[in-house]
Amino acid sequence: MPMLMELTLGWPMSVDPRSSEDQIQRAEKIFDQLSPPSSLQKLRIDEFPGRRFPSWMMSKTTPTGDSLPNLKFLRIWNLPSCVELPPVSRFPQLKRFDVNRAKAIKTIGPEFLGLGEAGGAPTCRKLERLQFEDMPNWEEWVEEKVDGDDGGRALRPRPLPNLKSCRLENCPKLRALPDVLRHAPNLERLVIRNNHFMREIDDLPSLADVLEFTNMKMLERISNLPSLGWLKILVCPQLKFVENLNMLQHLLLQCPPEAEQLPMWLADLIEQHRSAPSARRSFxxxxxxxxLPLLSSCLKGEPNWHIIQQIPEVRIQTFDGRNFLYAKDHDIYETNVGSE
Structure with a gap:
């Protein structure tokens, strides 16, 4: 008999679980009685009205050993009532965890990564991708503190040694970047979209490839990202400081249609790179x-040209795609503004 490798679980959500306590309890009881095989590698839970996940997802061990010891992919979608996520530390082979529409989650605690367990290191060493979407009430990710040599409290280091990608989308109340990302030595990509409370993104020493922000209403500072190569900023109206991005090569920026001036932090960023030795200039x-007003101000002889001409390659385009400016290495200059 072939081993079961992939499983999708669901619940008929036509009945609103908020209006039926019996429905919630019934779903929890039925899910708790399930016994997925140890061979399972992919698990999808597409609807779940319960307040708590079944014990075979929350407990580290079962009578036969590790809980889902071969699970590599876990996706959970539509949790109207759950207040706690299953700990990814329970699945030693897990590489990817996605959660979407978890409306009741307010806090992710240290148990999510196994940081609250007494003794031993966290077990989620193979986790490569984390994705959190549509969590409208999530406010904080609380991590364990441990005693430091100076008597203070410090984070347990590097709980996610293989994490490469993290995505936080439509989590408007999340107040701060999870500190665990600062201790992910192989982090390559971080995407944050539609957040209204974070004011600062800083101290990500290992983030190497892509950092993307979209609709960050309160973001004021991006700093101390010494390995970052590509930065993408879309609709961050309060941003004032972008600094200490020593290896930045590519910046993509979107400004409001009515803007006429480039942000002041861009000139400061260019100056930081120009001040570095020529061998280390990466931007x-x-x-x-x-x-069109901002594009026009970047043309030769216009107010923003002195900033544009300092960048080796520049591509500017209006939102409708009709007008453009392209400049490269002081030798190539093309625009169709004013040609009509």
């Missing part, structure tokens, strides 16, 4: 999407 490409 080579700037892409901008904007309205």
């Amino acid at each position: 080579k490409k700037f892409e901008l999407y904007c309205g």
Whole structure:
């Protein structure tokens, strides 16, 4: 008999679980009685009205050993009532965890990564991707503190040694970047979209490839990302400081249609790179999407040209795609503004 490798579980959500306590208890009881095989590698839970996950997801061991010891992919979608996520530390082979529409989650605690367990290191060493979407009430990710040599409290280091990608989308109340990401030595990509409370993104020493922000209403500072190569900023109206991005190569920026001036932090960022020794200057490409007033101000002889001409390659385009400016290495300059 072939081993079961992939499983999708669901619940008929046509009945609103908020209106039926019996429905919630029934779902919890039925899910708790399930016994997925140890061979399972992919698990999807597409609807679950219960307040707590079944014991075979929350407990580290079962009578036969590790809980789902071969699970590599876990996706959970639509949790109207659950207040706690299953700990990814329970699944030693897990590589990817996605959660979507977890409306009742307010806090993710240290048990999520196994940081609250007495003794031993966290077991989620193979986790490569984390994705959190549509969590409208999630406010904080609390991590364990341990006694430091100076008597203070410090984070347990590097709980996610293989994490490469993290995505936080439509989590408007999340107040701060999870500190666990600062201790992920192989982090390559971080995407944050539609957040209204984070004010600062800083101290990500290992983030190497892509950092993307979209609709970050309160973000004021991006700093101390010494390995970052590509930064993408879309609709961050309060951003004032972008600094200490020593290896930045490519910046993509979107400004409001009515904007007429480039943000002041861009000139400061360029100056930081120009002040570095020539062998260490990495900033080579700037892409901008904007309205016609801002594009026009970047043309030769216009107020923003002195900033544009310092960047080796520049591509500027209006939102409708009709107008553009392209400049490269002081030798190539093309625009169709004013040609009509």
